[in-house]
Amino acid sequence: xALKTPAxxxxxxxxxxxxGYPEPYRSxxxxxxxxxxxxxxxxxxxxxxxxxxPPGKESSMRHHHAREDELVFVVEGELWLLSDEGEQRxxxxxxxxxxxxxxxAHQLVNRSDAPAxxxxxxxxxxxxxxxxxxIDLAYHRDADGKAAFTRKDGxxx
Numbered sequence: 129x130a131l132k133t134p135a136x137x138x139x140x141x142x143x144x145x146x147x148g149y150p151e152p153y154r155s156x157x158x159x160x161x162x163x164x165x166x167x168x169x170x171x172x173x174x175x176x177x178x179x180x181x182p183p184g185k186e187s188s189m190r191h192h193h194a195r196e197d198e199l200v201f202v203v204e205g206e207l208w209l210l211s212d213e214g215e216q217r218x219x220x221x222x223x224x225x226x227x228x229x230x231x232x233a234h235q236l237v238n239r240s241d242a243p244a245x246x247x248x249x250x251x252x253x254x255x256x257x258x259x260x261x262x263i264d265l266a267y268h269r270d271a272d273g274k275a276a277f278t279r280k281d282g283x284x285x
Contacts, residue, residue, distance in 0.1 A: 134169060138178045145236045148275050149189070150285045153265065156186050158173075176249045181207065182189035191260045191267070195253040198226040200236065205244025207236045215274065218246075228253075233261050 131137050138206075143161035147154045159182065166176035181187055190210055200209075201223040209216045209224050210232040218224065218236070224230055229252075238244045260265035265285075269278040277285055 133257050133270055134244050136165060138165050141165055141178075143180070148277065150265075150277055153189050153263070157188060160185055160187065167237075174247060174249060175245065175252050178203070178245065180243050180245045181205075181236065181238045183238050183241050187248075189244075189260050189265060190233045190235040191235045191258045192226065192231050192258055192263050193228055193250075193258050195228050195256040196250045197228050198234075199249045200224050201247045201249075203245040203247060205238070205242055206240045207244045207246065208239050210237060230254075233259070251257055263284055 141163040143163050145159045145161055147157050147160075149157060154228075161180040163178040164175070165178055166174055179187065187207075200218075202218045202220050204220050207218045209218050211224070211226075212232045216224075224234070225233055236246070249284075254267070254269060254273060259280075262265065264279050265279050266280050266282070268276055268278070279285060
């Protein structure tokens with residue numbers, strides 16, 4: 129039986145496998161699969177992705193947001209959370225949250241030999257920026273509202 133909105137089977141959402149990261153960072157995260165279930169349900173205030181991270185891949189570069197809260201909830205598999213508190217193993221049913229402006233840089237890494245799946249949820253703030261303390265990278269939105277990456281000093285990559 130097919131579900132009707134407001135219900136949704138996430139497997140029916142076409143996954144996005146690319147990344148806006150420039151190299152050499154893009155290859156560290158791809159080919160992760162992000163199913164934008166929030167978009168599919170018409171949500172405009174929060175973003176929600178069901179993400180599958182293959183073995184050996186990273187969710188992102190370690191980062192923190194200025195204006196967006198982030199929550200991750202592990203659905204299946206095993207992930208390592210790298211944050212300012214160190215490394216922690218996350219398993220199904222565990223979660224982690226990062227308040228906007230906290231400065232707590234974080235990322236997930238799949239060190240297992242099986243894919244891991246997690247739900248990531250955040251508010252959508254068009255003025256959000258992100259900092260990457262370990263690398264020379266910065267995130268903001270350009271004049272057209274599109275995601276843009278630059279070096280920390282603002283020069284193009």
